[in-house]
Amino acid sequence: MTLELQAVAVAPRGGAPLFPPVSLSVRPGEVATVMGPSGIGKSTLLDAIGGHLAHGFTLSGSVRLDGTDLLPLPPEARRVGLMFQDAVLFPHLSVGDNLAFGLARSVRGRPARRAAVEAALERAGLAGLHDRDPATLSGGQRSRAALMRTLLAEPRALLLDEPFSKLDAALRDDLRAFTFDHIRSRNIPALLVTHDAEDARAAGGQVIALEP
Amino acid sequence: MTATRPDGGLLRAAVLGVVALGLVLPIVAGLWQTARAGAGVMPAIGATAASLEPLRALVALPGFGTALWLTLVTGLTATALSLLLAVATCAALHGRLPARAAGRMLTPYLAAPHAAMAIGLAFLLAPSGWIARALAPLVGWDRPPMIATVNDPAGVALILGLMVKEVPFLLLVILSALSQLPVRQHLAAGRSLGYGRGIVWIKVIMPQVWPLIRLPVMVVLAYSLSVVDMALILGPSNPPTLSVLLLRLFQSPEIGLLLPASAGALVQALLVVAAFGLLWGLERAGRALGRWWVRRGGRGLSAEPGLWAATAVSAVLFAAGALAMLSLLVWSLAWRWPWPAIAPESWSLRAWSSPGGGWAGALGNTLILAAATTAISLTLAIAWLEGEDRARRGRAGWAEALIYLPLLVPQIGFLFGLNVLFLRMGLSGGYLAVIWAQALFVFPYVMIALSDPWRARDPRLDRAAAALGAGPWRRLFTVKLPVLLTPILTAVAIGIAVSVAQYLPTLFMGAGRIATLTTEAVTLSSASDRRVTGVYATLQAALPFAAYAAAFLIPALVWRNRRGLVA
Numbered sequence: 001m002t003l004e005l006q007a008v009a010v011a012p013r014g015g016a017p018l019f020p021p022v023s024l025s026v027r028p029g030e031v032a033t034v035m036g037p038s039g040i041g042k043s044t045l046l047d048a049i050g051g052h053l054a055h056g057f058t059l060s061g062s063v064r065l066d067g068t069d070l071l072p073l074p075p076e077a078r079r080v081g082l083m084f085q086d087a088v089l090f091p092h093l094s095v096g097d098n099l100a101f102g103l104a105r106s107v108r109g110r111p112a113r114r115a116a117v118e119a120a121l122e123r124a125g126l127a128g129l130h131d132r133d134p135a136t137l138s139g140g141q142r143s144r145a146a147l148m149r150t151l152l153a154e155p156r157a158l159l160l161d162e163p164f165s166k167l168d169a170a171l172r173d174d175l176r177a178f179t180f181d182h183i184r185s186r187n188i189p190a191l192l193v194t195h196d197a198e199d200a201r202a203a204g205g206q207v208i209a210l211e212p
Numbered sequence: 213m214t215a216t217r218p219d220g221g222l223l224r225a226a227v228l229g230v231v232a233l234g235l236v237l238p239i240v241a242g243l244w245q246t247a248r249a250g251a252g253v254m255p256a257i258g259a260t261a262a263s264l265e266p267l268r269a270l271v272a273l274p275g276f277g278t279a280l281w282l283t284l285v286t287g288l289t290a291t292a293l294s295l296l297l298a299v300a301t302c303a304a305l306h307g308r309l310p311a312r313a314a315g316r317m318l319t320p321y322l323a324a325p326h327a328a329m330a331i332g333l334a335f336l337l338a339p340s341g342w343i344a345r346a347l348a349p350l351v352g353w354d355r356p357p358m359i360a361t362v363n364d365p366a367g368v369a370l371i372l373g374l375m376v377k378e379v380p381f382l383l384l385v386i387l388s389a390l391s392q393l394p395v396r397q398h399l400a401a402g403r404s405l406g407y408g409r410g411i412v413w414i415k416v417i418m419p420q421v422w423p424l425i426r427l428p429v430m431v432v433l434a435y436s437l438s439v440v441d442m443a444l445i446l447g448p449s450n451p452p453t454l455s456v457l458l459l460r461l462f463q464s465p466e467i468g469l470l471l472p473a474s475a476g477a478l479v480q481a482l483l484v485v486a487a488f489g490l491l492w493g494l495e496r497a498g499r500a501l502g503r504w505w506v507r508r509g510g511r512g513l514s515a516e517p518g519l520w521a522a523t524a525v526s527a528v529l530f531a532a533g534a535l536a537m538l539s540l541l542v543w544s545l546a547w548r549w550p551w552p553a554i555a556p557e558s559w560s561l562r563a564w565s566s567p568g569g570g571w572a573g574a575l576g577n578t579l580i581l582a583a584a585t586t587a588i589s590l591t592l593a594i595a596w597l598e599g600e601d602r603a604r605r606g607r608a609g610w611a612e613a614l615i616y617l618p619l620l621v622p623q624i625g626f627l628f629g630l631n632v633l634f635l636r637m638g639l640s641g642g643y644l645a646v647i648w649a650q651a652l653f654v655f656p657y658v659m660i661a662l663s664d665p666w667r668a669r670d671p672r673l674d675r676a677a678a679a680l681g682a683g684p685w686r687r688l689f690t691v692k693l694p695v696l697l698t699p700i701l702t703a704v705a706i707g708i709a710v711s712v713a714q715y716l717p718t719l720f721m722g723a724g725r726i727a728t729l730t731t732e733a734v735t736l737s738s739a740s741d742r743r744v745t746g747v748y749a750t751l752q753a754a755l756p757f758a759a760y761a762a763a764f765l766i767p768a769l770v771w772r773n774r775r776g777l778v779a
Binding site: 047050051052053054055056074075076077079080081082084088090091092101102104105133134135136146149150153155159 | 219604605670672673675676677679680681682683684687690691694695697771773774776777
């Protein structure tokens with residue numbers, strides 16, 4: 001599974017492109033980093049890959065995952081996971097149900113699904129928090145729950161939108177290691193957007209700088 | 213180049229179709245029918261020749277000129293004073309009162325139906341009402357004074373009644389507009405330049421607020437110029453305001469009067485258009501004058517006392533509204549209540565004790581209509597907003613205007629014509645006709661109430677759900693709707709309140725066969741037994757209150773373990 005961007009550029013309708021065309025190929029298990037000043041359109045690039053682009057933007061170039069053209073597909077069919085700056089857990093669901101929302105349909109039967117969710121909680125150090133209100137978790141716990149939710153959906157690629165920037169320094173190292181380890185063990189390509197050079201170094205993959 | 217492709221085309225087409233056929237068509241067709249009848253063409257009663265005769269007959273009616281004048285005076289005065297008080301009160305209290313508390317305080321006044329409020333105010337203001345009773349020992353009245361305090365020929369009581377409902381509405385509208393502006397910073401900047409608080413409001417804040425509240429102010433203006441139920445209860449009776457005069461003509465057994473009545477409905481519509489023109493002219497003039505005034509740089513440190521005086525008047529209106537609501541309940545439970553006692557001497561449940569004799573049927577009808585119109589309106593509103601989401605685009609200006617359309621056209625202008633059409637289709641007098649006509653007014657309020665919270669929710673929740681493989685319908689039902697439970701229930705409560713309050717659509721389309729709490733309460737208000745009137749008006753007010761209470765309590769219960777949703 002390789003994520004391939006070829007001359008991808010995004011422009012507001014009738015306007016100039018936000019950044020020069022981006023081409024890169026992310027190998028399975030690699031975490032590539034896109035860096036650039038704020039406002040350059042880093043998040044918009046991720047939106048374009050994930051299929052979340054707002055109306056009025058024009059996308060050029062091609063995005064392929066494992067040879068499949070992603071652009072004609074609606075976001076829910078792309079199987080591209082998305083991680084945000086704040087974890088963005090669903091506020092109306094318990095922690096466990098947030099994970100169950102993500103858990104792939106292929107896991108069938110209530111006991112099996114429950115077991116899969118419990119196992120994922122366990123792996124994230126969240127054992128026993130199945131019924132908790134997500135709003136009562138700490139920042140680090142929320143991020144780990146969100147990552148587990150994303151991984152349970154069995155994504156074929158992962159997009160990370162500054163997922164560590166709101167955490168304090170000690171927690172940040174922890175969570176980076178946790179996230180990157182999971183990506184490597186899943187052997188899926190990941191694209192990280194950040195303006196923290198430390199993130200890029202820890203990711204260890206190729207680094208692309210977006211400049212106007 | 214691939215442009216992002218708008219999704220949900222089918223859903224959007226369906227919504228557009230329903231809105232065009234269900235909302236725009238009835239209004240346009242109704243206006244057209246009324247216009248034809250106003251020009252003397254109404255084949256159903258044998259009138260086929262177009263002429264100006266109906267208009268001439270209308271103008272020749274005794275009291276027409278006075279009615280026209282009264283309509284203008286009451287409508288314009290009520291709107292202007294309400295706007296003035298609301299703005300000044302906001303300026304005086306903003307930042308001193310938490311927005312949530314203010315919103316909660318306004319809710320009962322928004323929920324109270326116009327008719328119930330008018331009946332309560334009539335109880336309060338009448339020569340035998342609470343105010344006169346409280347004054348009696350001080351002034352030495354030993355019997356109710358012989359002053360026309362309700363139905364006064366100048367329409368003062370009607371203006372007061374309209375203001376009690378309109379000041380809270382405008383306050384809410386202004387508060388929500390202010391929440392979109394950096395008021396605190398602008399106030400600080402203005403005051404640090406030496407301008408008084410009141411002057412900063414007039415010179416800096418209001419010019420920014422006005423574009424956001426222009427449409428609601430137009431709604432208030434159109435409503436004040438064409439109100440029927442409040443004018444029947446509080447307004448002058450002989451001659452009455454134009455809308456009441458027209459209602460009498462429409463309901464007259466003499467069929468020939470339908471033509472001048474229709475011509476009058478057109479006059480009413482033109483009156484509203486003229487008032488909008490006046491507002492537009494004032495806005496232009498105000499802009500020019502305002503610029504000149506701003507450039508002069510006057511600091512006007514003395515506006516503060518004016519603000520506080522206006523706030524005091526608002527407080528009096530709020531107190532009157534609260535007492536009016538209370539008096540409904542007290543009268544429904546009173547038995548012997550001689551002048552000038554402040555409270556009844558003896559109490560009784562007799563007025564409540566025979567539901568089979570009347571109020572149970574009216575309550576049932578009211579509930580059916582409220583449930584049906586609110587369900588339809590909410591479904592359409594959610595479908596509309598979801599369609600916007602799927603196309604990932606905002607709302608065009610014409611679509612926004614379409615939502616407000618039913619609130620800007622005077623009801624009497626198109627309801628008569630619409631009823632002519634319903635008669636031809638065999639719908640008139642049935643539930644379907646009344647539900648349809650009421651939904652024309654319920655939908656805009658539900659849509660307006662739901663739009664802002666819908667757009668203000670965290671869009672990343674949808675993206676997260678989509679990235680996890682959830683399709684558009686699963687996203688709607690398992691993420692959006694649950695997260696929006698509170699605003700949805702608030703919109704439902706508003707829908708119920710609007711439906712319960714509808715008088716003219718129920719009267720016209722129901723052809724007198726569908727009695728609701730509102731039609732009964734208005735009819736009874738001119739009768740003598742205040743106890744029975746009190747029962748109907750209390751029930752009428754209680755339904756929206758209950759709906760708002762439910763909208764407040766249900767989310768608190770459902771989300772008691774979800775801190776992220778009970779902000």
